[in-house]
Amino acid sequence: MNDIGPIFRALLHNKLGALLIALQIALTLAIVTNAMFIIQQRAADIARPTGLDEPNTGLFMTTLFDTNLDQMQVMRDDLEALRSIPGVLAAIPTNSVPASGSGWGDGLYVDPKQPSNESTSFGNFMADEQGLEAFGLELVAGRNFEPEDMVRMSLEEGNDDPRVMLVSQALADTLFPDGDALGKTVFNEVGGKSPRQIIGIYDHMQKAWPTSRDIDQTALQPIYMLFGGAMYVLRTEPGQLPRVMTAAEEYLSKNRSRVIDNSRTFEEQKRRTYSGDIAMVKLLTAVIVVLGGITGLGIVGLAWFSVTQRRKQIGTRRALGATRWDVMRYFLIEIGLIAGAGLVVGVIGTIGLNWFLDTNYEIGRIPLWYLPAGVAVMWLIAQLAVFEPARRASNIPPALATRSV
């Protein structure tokens, strides 16, 4: 390592070239580390389980536009037909699904005297006795809905209020921190109105909006919604979804008074809902890859030039007894010094950029371990970039020293 002194002094002669590379490395580190951090966060958001049996769930949004139809009868027929398609485990009419970006939010009161701002928020989903099965939920306590729990909600008729509900473990724990939620009565409206008894607790299901607070607080209510159409959720045996989707679509389009607004798998729906995050992940990944490449190629280009310019000098060094490895090591140490300086600045830049982005756009603080990881990766890129030019340099013959061209 006693080479460092002379290499360092030689560097000072080409200040600008070294400075440019160091600055590039610094900026690249700052960008790549922050981008990596954002990617990591978004990916983690996307990867959160929704609670559903994601790969085996399909969705149909339908509209009935003939107001003379008996909507309850149509729905009964639909359910009977959908449930009889081979491969279907369960089918329900509902209002919404998790990760769809569109649904119902509502509040629950433990005490009739609680004011409206003290309600516990929850994602409100409609389901019948196949709800747990269709959403792929596990009942951890209590019982499922039974046909006599079901009520109807429609625009025209007077509406019955359901008397029971199923809640997620997270909602049960928030409402009743002592863990005795089962069997308790809560109120769906302020002032002790719309009482519901908690008859069962299921493991976990998300609200409809990915950015919600308390995203795990959800509940199922035993309601058939007759609002001129329905969202049908179908859950199939593994691998049966494509076939079931086709069969279900064929059946649903038989009714000429119905329009299928869209039919998509749950995974497709989730991709759409998270499209902003997925796009961010893809764009930032592209930024990282391209930036690494540009910086790497830039270093290769400059190293190449520097080797070409120093051919004579390198030949002379070889003639004076430097081994190939000595020559290579010269270039590796040189880039090491430059990258080192750049990375020191880069760490400060990374923290600064993160501070800026966090202050203005609330991206969060980068965990400390990102810094050494980023530094190590950039260091490696710099060394790899200079490797081939350095190898070329080490192949310059000592005889070059005596040649005049």
Next chain:
Amino acid sequence: MFSYYLRLALASIRRTPVLSALMVLALGLGIGAFMTTLTVYYLMSGNPIPHKSDVLYAVQLDNWDPNEPPTESAHDVQPQLTYRDGNTLMQADTPALRQVHMYGTGAIVVPEDETPPFDESVRATWYTFFEMFDVPFLYGQPWTLDDDEARASVVVIGRELNDTLFNGENSVGRSIQLDDQFYQVVGVIDHWQPVPRFYHADGTYRALADTEQVFVPMNRAIDVQWGPRGNTNCWKPMDESLPLFEGFIRSECVFTQFWAELETPEQAAAYKDYLDNYVRGQKEIGRFERPLNTFISNVMEWMDVNRIVQDDNRVLVRLSFLFLLVCVLNTVGLLMAKFMGKGGEVALRRAMGASRRHVFQQNLVEVGLLGLLGGIAGTGLAWLGLRAVEAMYQGYQHLVHLDAVMLLTAIGVAAVFAILAGMYPVWRVSRLQPAGLLKTQ
């Protein structure tokens, strides 16, 4: 001399194809990335209706839950109104030149022929909408106040729907079936796509979504009980003694948008006073239990209140600018390398009588040419980038439309950055001393 320099630049680029390609690629990628994010940002933050953005005001009234903490800025107040407040204001004699009350809904369009019915987004609004927002008509005209008051079954359709249903012919006077009822066409509007689509902001706003193809009188939509398709927020239970839809439109649920056209600051102030007085009146009958909090915001203020430009956009613009900076540094480095290798030629030309200015110009032309190539590559990459963004995001259909402005900006940005990148190396190379470099080759 310019054409001579251009020829020399081409020869020089041909001599170092890899280095030159690397520079063009670096500049192109930097500019492409920056232009992509900048275009999205520019579209999001653009003025959708420049000639009227100062006189159109979105209205906010704070009818929210008195138990919620008080609000101060317009951003914390619900962006939408209740039906009952909007409907009262719409029919009141206010200081505004025009007002419009509306909501987004949907219906099934049933074609006359055997083609299958399909779903369309519908804007339920008042006759003033078209004049206020300067909507261009292809055939016919808006419906009238009489139609609104008579709750008439009339409809204005968009050009695309007119193409689908009537093969683009003048369909005024004909009828279309929405759900199970018929509506008479009174007008067909031309392609109309304000970007961003400012008039509908409900908190879950897709700023670049398509405009509706069906417009019906709001009173009619209420009569046929078309529910809102956008965001609906409620804090107070509905009156359960009423049928559901009736209870809904009389409730404190917010789901409608309300705009006023106010030509002068005095008119705006008078209108604001009018709103305040309206709210005070409502307080007397037990509504609006929160502190008085009405807001009117013109179009650009409204964009800001609704945070139309998302943080992700801004983060990407910042990061891609830094990205461009790295690419420029990269190019400076490569240019230095390339130009320092030109010492011999420069010295020779100096000996032949070229002045520093000659050398400077010659190399500036080369840098400019590289910049131009980088700009062209960057524009191409930006176009691809926008296509990718379009494909990745939902509802970004209108990104690639504004190419002319974008193209000029891209080339301008490329030129500026190429010259920034090239200035120093070019200056350095023009300062090379002619003596001494000629001996060795």
Next chain:
Amino acid sequence: MLKMNQVSKVYRTELVETHALRELDLHVEEGEFIAVTGPSGSGKTTFLNIAGLLESPSSGVYLLDGEDVSALSDNRRSRIRNEKVGFIFQSFNLIPDLNLADNVDVPLRYRGWNAAQRRRAVGDMLDMVGLGSRQNYLPSQLSGGQQQRVAIARALAGKPRFLLADEPTGNLDSEMAASVMGLLRTINDEGTTIVMVTHDPDLASRAHRNIHILDGRGSDITGSRAANVMPLEAARV
């Protein structure tokens, strides 16, 4: 034509002062063919740079064609180089990616001639050096002797009255060297003043007059045939 009076050149760095030329006096008449000789490091190159207006002297007066050029601006010196001085180098210094016509064209571009004038001059010059039929060749397609002929064509294209040659035959074999020397003689006979720097006594002997530079000081050696013998009295012009 060319008159140097007490011309010195000192290179200064932080640590050392190098006197490359010391009080050089020199007078070259219009139409002369002068050889400047001297060993490596004697100051030949510095002399060439100053004579060719590539560098300014540190002190002393240099008159070219009657004009004091010792302390002109960079621009003015470029102009004079372009109009009055032609250069020929040991290693030809042709621009590798320009063809022969474009290489000869280089000084004319900075002269500001129009395209027709330039085309004629380039054609005439290449004809003169016998390469008129190869205008579109690249330098790499020629032999060394041919390349030097192109360089001479380039040096003469702008009709300079003063030609500076730096070891013009140094990279050529003897046959080619002879032909290049012949060409220079012809040019000189037609009236162009030539100053040639060389360390080859044989070449120097073919000039009218020799100047020997040693440690930055010059001495005039007339009687060119006996050039390799004693240094005579310093030129007092």
